[in-house]
Amino acid sequence: MIDKPCRGLRKDAQRNRQRVLTAARELFAVKGMEATLNDVAHHAGVGVGTVYRRFATKDELIEAIFEDGIDEVARLAETALQHENSWEGFVWFIEHQCCLTATDRGLREIVYSKAYGGDRVERARERLVPLTTKLVERARHDGHLRADIEPSDTPVIGLLAGTVSAWAGHVEPELWRRYVALLLDGMRACEHQQRLEVDALDMRQMERAMHGWHPAG
The missing domain is CATH 1.10.357.10 (Tetracycline Repressor, domain 2)
Incomplete structure (x- = not known):
């Protein structure tokens, strides 16, 4: 039973990652690459720390999208x-x-x-x-x-x-x-x-x- 919360966290992490990717694609489509990771976090409705945990740099986010x-x-x-x-x-x-x-x-x-x-x-x-x-x-x-x-x-x-x-x-x-x-x-x-x-x-x-x-x- 101990591993159930871990699985839940992994699912939450995956959902947050996809949320950040979707927000980044939408934001970059409008603002271009001048948008920052902070901008992406705001557009995704998540904390800045959430974005940086998934993508340490803007280049990593660009690679993903x-x-x-x-x-x-x-x-x-x-x-x-x-x-x-x-x-x-x-x-x-x-x-x-x-x-x-x-x-x-x-x-x-x-x-x-x-x-x-x-x-x-x-x-x-x-x-x-x-x-x-x-x-x-x-x-x-x-x-x-x-x-x-x-x-x-x-x-x-x-x-x-x-x-x-x-x-x-x-x-x-x-x-x-x-x-x-x-x-x-x-x-x-x-x-x-x-x-x-x-x-x-x-x-x-x-x-x-x-x-x-x-x-x-």
Whole structure:
């Protein structure tokens, strides 16, 4: 009978941990990575000590929520690949990816910058690049996507959606959808299409871009 309270404490600890994670994801989505562990505790409705017992540093908390965000993007890509029509699958992925980056400031600050993501970004890229490459190559092969679109274009479109949302989201939260639709229309293959004047970033250039962007906080 002595071990029952221990099991209860472990369950309480797990519930508190999940409560902190949920609060952090919600808070970072709105305030970005400038939010502190004290802010997270307040948003979660728990004492500061509870947060620090679960996550000794902010980096530990970021590590925990980062995997959830990457899992979400990977699931989107996997679902998109199940679409029989390659163009419909590509559009579905872009729209849903942009919904994430437009509404979750914290996620885009982690994913697009080495300031917070660090080696986690590299691991995420190793997982996501094969999926987005397959989406792009399939749509190009079927003649739906213009020939000069590259897999590295897809995260940049997500960043553009996030930028629109950060700039005008307080005026029109759905404005990013307008520009994503315009971008998708411009990405469709059509006759007599001239090649884009500027090439997509390669992986080395993507790395340099992420190292050079330092979000507030």
